[in-house]
Amino acid sequence: MCLAIPGKIKSIEIQYGGMVRMAKVSFGGITKEASLEMLPDADVDDYVLVHVGVAISKVNEEEAQKTFKYLEEIGELGELEDVDEYLPKSE
Amino acid sequence: MKYMSEYRDPELAKKYLEEIKNTVSRPWSIMEVCGGQTHSLVKNGIIEMLPDKVTMIHGPGCPVCVTPLNLIDKAVYLAVEKGVILCSFGDMLRVPGSQKSLLEAKAEGADVRILYSPLEAVKIAEDNPHKEVVFFAVGFETTAPANALSVVHAHRRGVKNYSILASHVLVPPAIKAVIDDEESKIDGFLAAGHVCTIMGNTEYHPLSAAYKVPIVVTGFEPLDVLQGILMVIRQLEQSKSEVENQYARIVREEGNPDAQKVIDEVFEVRNQMWRGIGEIPESGYAVREKYADFDATKKYNVTIEEAPENPDCISGQIMKGIKKPFECSQFGKTCKPTNPLGAPMVSSEGACAAYYHFSGLVEA
Numbered sequence: 001m002c003l004a005i006p007g008k009i010k011s012i013e014i015q016y017g018g019m020v021r022m023a024k025v026s027f028g029g030i031t032k033e034a035s036l037e038m039l040p041d042a043d044v045d046d047y048v049l050v051h052v053g054v055a056i057s058k059v060n061e062e063e064a065q066k067t068f069k070y071l072e073e074i075g076e077l078g079e080l081e082d083v084d085e086y087l088p089k090s091e
Numbered sequence: 092m093k094y095m096s097e098y099r100d101p102e103l104a105k106k107y108l109e110e111i112k113n114t115v116s117r118p119w120s121i122m123e124v125c126g127g128q129t130h131s132l133v134k135n136g137i138i139e140m141l142p143d144k145v146t147m148i149h150g151p152g153c154p155v156c157v158t159p160l161n162l163i164d165k166a167v168y169l170a171v172e173k174g175v176i177l178c179s180f181g182d183m184l185r186v187p188g189s190q191k192s193l194l195e196a197k198a199e200g201a202d203v204r205i206l207y208s209p210l211e212a213v214k215i216a217e218d219n220p221h222k223e224v225v226f227f228a229v230g231f232e233t234t235a236p237a238n239a240l241s242v243v244h245a246h247r248r249g250v251k252n253y254s255i256l257a258s259h260v261l262v263p264p265a266i267k268a269v270i271d272d273e274e275s276k277i278d279g280f281l282a283a284g285h286v287c288t289i290m291g292n293t294e295y296h297p298l299s300a301a302y303k304v305p306i307v308v309t310g311f312e313p314l315d316v317l318q319g320i321l322m323v324i325r326q327l328e329q330s331k332s333e334v335e336n337q338y339a340r341i342v343r344e345e346g347n348p349d350a351q352k353v354i355d356e357v358f359e360v361r362n363q364m365w366r367g368i369g370e371i372p373e374s375g376y377a378v379r380e381k382y383a384d385f386d387a388t389k390k391y392n393v394t395i396e397e398a399p400e401n402p403d404c405i406s407g408q409i410m411k412g413i414k415k416p417f418e419c420s421q422f423g424k425t426c427k428p429t430n431p432l433g434a435p436m437v438s439s440e441g442a443c444a445a446y447y448h449f450s451g452l453v454e455a
Contacts, residue, residue, distance in 0.1 A: 003127060003311075004233070004285050019247045035210060037240055038350040049288070049341065052180070052230075053208020054237040056347060057288045063340050067312070 004051035006064035009044050012036065025050055028068065107317040112142045114324050120146045120276055121323050122269065122412055124262055125283035126153035126440025127311040128319075133445040135313040145320065148277060148412035149442040151265050154229045155182040156410065156434035156441045157365040158258045163188035164395045165388075166227045166256055170201040173391060176219060178212040179227035181205045182438040187431060189398030193227075209241035209255070216245065216253035225387045228255040233285040235259050235376055236350040239357035242378070242385045254387040257378055260363055262286050263294045264374035270302050274413045279305040279323035281316065284338035289354075291346025295334045303332040310338040357382055366434060367400070367407030406433035409442055416446040423453040 007025040015022055021036045025048065034050045036042050039058060047064035048055035059067075123129055129149045132138055138147055151157055167188050170177035177193065184193040184205060197203035202222075206212055209226050216224035228238035238255060245253040262283055269275050282295060287308045299306045305326035309319030319337045326333060336342055354376070363375025378386035403421050408414040416422050416435070426432040428444050435441035447453050 004288070016248055020244060032207070033210075035237075035240060037243075037353065038236055038347055040349060049285075051233055051285065052237045053210045054240060056233070056236065056285075056350060057341055059341060 004049045004056060006047055006049050006059050006067050007032075007034075008061075008064070009042060009046050009048060009055075012044055023048075023055065025055070028072065103314060104317060107314065107321055108140055111145065111317070111321050111324060114321065114328055115142055115144045116328060118144045118146065119278045119324060119327050120148050120412075121279045121281065121320060122148040122150045122277045123281040123309070123316065123319075124150040124152045124266060125281070125286070125309075125311060126156070126438065126442070126445075127285075128152070128281060128283070128309065128316050129442050130440055130445050131311050131313055131316050134449045136449075137313060137316060141320070145324065147320075148275075149409070149415075149445075150269065150280075150412060151260075151365065151368060151410035152231075152262075152283060153435065153438050153440040153442075154231050154234070154258075154260050155180075155186060155438040156406065157260055157368065158183070158186065158229050158434070159364040159366050160189055160400060161364070161395060161397050162227075162256065162258050163193070164190065164398065165393050166193060166225075167191060167196050167201075168393055168395060169225050169256070169387065169391060170196050170203050171199070173223070174202075175223040175225045176202045176204060176215060177225050177227065178204045178206045178209075178215065180229065182440075183227055183229055185431070186434050186437045209238050210244060213241050213244045213248070213250055213253055216250050217248070220252060223252050223254070226253070226255045227258070229258045231260055231262055231283065231286050232290045232354075233283075233288065235358065236289060236347075236353045239353045242357045242382050243353060245385060246382065251384070254385045254390045255378065256387040257358070257376060258363075259358070259376035260365060261360070261374045261376070263298055264371050265365070266295075266298060266306070267302075268368070268371045268374070269411055270298075270304065272411055272413075275411050277304070277412060278327055280307070281309040281319045281323065282306050284308055284310040284315070284342055287336075287338070287342045287346060289347050289350045292334050292336060292342065292344050293346075299332050299334050305332050306334050308334070308336045308338050308342055310341065365410075367404075367410055369407075401432045404433035406435045406443070409435055416443040417450070417452050419443075423447060427453075 007027040049057045212226040358376035361377040435443040
């Protein structure tokens with residue numbers, strides 16, 4: 001659970017009357033929502049490190065791709081897929 | 092070298108190993124604090140490749156492993172007796188309580204859900220206004236901002252049926268407790284990179300100076316860990332004790348101030364019980380009075396007697412680096428990931444599970 005996974009911000013959406021800034025982040029083929037509360041200056045096309053649904057740090061593209069490839073190789077991305085059946089479907 | 096093919100860059104790994112061998116002149120014990128690093132060390136066979144003079148000691152770096160038994164009993168009670176929707180991260184569900192695990196409670200009909208993010212739990216509360224939702228919020232400093240943010244979101248959105256059962260643990264006080272323990276003989280530390288992404292490195296400078304130990308902030312990939320080990324050994328060989336940052340591509344000296352702000356908004360530092368270790372001063376986060384309505388401990392005022400730990404489990408000694416998993420008489424026999432006696436065998440980041448799966452000591 002301490003793993004943080006790098007992904008690319010595809011879009012940003014302001015929810016709940018401006019109170020919550022959420023991004024759709026792409027991890028390989030999987031897209032998940034992540035809060036941008038901790039990275040107020042993160043923008044579309046930026047690469048960010050996401051931990052339990054919150055983007056915690058910006059990373060450069062090359063670094064993000066290297067890390068992602070490594071995580072994929074050692075089979076550590078299962079947690080992204082496994083939880084899908086438990087998640088409420090996003091609108 | 093049987094695992095070398097798994098490296099992304101075996102040539103660079105070999106260079107690091109060579110450099111470590113050329114640098115080390117006497118025996119050193121290095122503790123990696125992060126469970127992710129333990130996983131990386133064991134899974135990639137790094138421990139066998141290191142020179143005999145370098146001993147890696149596996150620290151208490153798995154929040155799931157150190158969550159107190161009593162809190163698991165409370166979570167089970169809330170799910171079973173109070174009928175709340177109890178949510179947590181996957182690993183947490185399998186950890187044995189004194190009577191049962193959350194997964195067993197789920198099998199018996201309690202509404203227990205595995206989530207990827209605490210923010211999802213707030214959504215579940217909104218979607219189920221007539222039920223109470225409790226998130227079992229475990230984690231190190233890396234996870235604390237997300238757990239805190241769920242409370243901030245619930246507050247902002249006027250969600251009244253959401254609360255968290257907080258069990259946060261903090262790394263610097265744990266390092267201090269390990270050094271202070273007379274049985275632990277650690278010469279240097281690899282600090283957990285993702286914890287420092289949030290908190291920065293400043294907390295480690297006074298520790299390193301007071302105890303004269305090198306502390307190297309390190310990532311979790313095999314090459315990160317190898318480089319971190321080399322940096323600690325270089326310092327030890329030169330009688331230095333500084334804080335260095337191997338993971339500078341991610342970790343900034345000041346950490347992430349926005350994340351620290353959210354933590355500070357919701358939590359205050361308190362003494363914290365660590366399973367298998369005991370109470371460590373100022374090593375956890377409690378929900379501030381301002382957010383008492385979101386604090387499951389206050390909301391439900393559950394009193395459950397402390398149950399004794401399984402006497403056959405030596406997880407405390409393992410997490411303090413006094414013993415290795417394979418030195419436990421139960422390892423791989425009565426204690427397996429399918430039937431764990433203690434938490435380090437449950438979580439994928441636990442030292443016992445890492446050895447069970449990857450060390451080749453147990454026939455799978």
